[in-house]
Amino acid sequence: MILAIQVLLNYYLTSTIDPGSFKDTTSPSYYLANPVSQDYEEKFCSKCNEQKPERAHHCRYCNRCVLRLDHHCQWINNCVGLFNQKYFVLFLFYTSIAIIYFFILLINRTIELISKHSMEQTLPEFDLLHLLLLGFLIIVLIIAAISILALLSTQIYLISKNLTTIEQEDRKRKHLQPNSSNLYKKYDKGSIISNFTVVFGNPSLYWLLPTPPNLLYKGNNKKGDIFIV
Numbered sequence: 001m002i003l004a005i006q007v008l009l010n011y012y013l014t015s016t017i018d019p020g021s022f023k024d025t026t027s028p029s030y031y032l033a034n035p036v037s038q039d040y041e042e043k044f045c046s047k048c049n050e051q052k053p054e055r056a057h058h059c060r061y062c063n064r065c066v067l068r069l070d071h072h073c074q075w076i077n078n079c080v081g082l083f084n085q086k087y088f089v090l091f092l093f094y095t096s097i098a099i100i101y102f103f104i105l106l107i108n109r110t111i112e113l114i115s116k117h118s119m120e121q122t123l124p125e126f127d128l129l130h131l132l133l134l135g136f137l138i139i140v141l142i143i144a145a146i147s148i149l150a151l152l153s154t155q156i157y158l159i160s161k162n163l164t165t166i167e168q169e170d171r172k173r174k175h176l177q178p179n180s181s182n183l184y185k186k187y188d189k190g191s192i193i194s195n196f197t198v199v200f201g202n203p204s205l206y207w208l209l210p211t212p213p214n215l216l217y218k219g220n221n222k223k224g225d226i227f228i229v
């Protein structure tokens with residue numbers, strides 16, 4: 001029950017929360033619009049026709065720039081950006097646990113059925129259908145588990161390096177250029193915990209709960225404040 005609530009709630013939050021657009025001046029993300037790294041070069045979005053902060057990217061599906069855009073996800077019909085990536089990762093995490101839980105239940109039920117008829121030559125029709133259905137569900141769960149766990153592990157790996165999917169792709173594209181392995185290294189805060197804080201906020205006690213990531217510390221920030229994104 002708790003698992004189901006976590007899955008549904010995180011899905012709802014990641015698909016409905018503003019991932020980090022900064023046009024709306026009443027949005028907290030507006031205050032993040034100031035770049036911070038020392039070698040920041042001013043960037044301009046030709047589609048929005050305005051200056052964009054460091055690590056912001058334009059999403060062609062939503063036609064807007066998003067702070068620390070990771071990618072646009074068709075499954076949630078929203079971008080995954082600075083303010084909803086925590087919920088996205090939690091959704092993947094709890095869905096993975098739910099899949100493993102159902103997988104164990106189905107395997108147990110299959111073993112039960114097989115051992116019940118282990119002495120018989122033929123299975124009753126009902127139990128045969130039951131077994132076929134269990135086999136089908138197990139295959140579906142395995143396929144779902146592989147894709148979700150692959151996505152989850154990629155997200156965890158990138159967050160642990162304070163990188164986004166877009167930056168990682170860019171790094172791969174430029175892999176033949178000198179110093180490409182150091183590209184985006186400037187965002188690495190030196191420890192996995194600190195890098196996770198960028199997406200999951202503080203304190204770490206709330207990382208597994210669907211609470212706001214509290215990236216804007218203490219909530220008394222004003223326009224022009226500088227944040228490390």
Ligand SMILES: [Zn+2]
Pocket residue numbers: 045046047048049057058059063064065
């Ligand atoms: Zn744009």
Ligand SMILES: [Zn+2]
Pocket residue numbers: 059060061062063071072073078079080
């Ligand atoms: Zn988008």
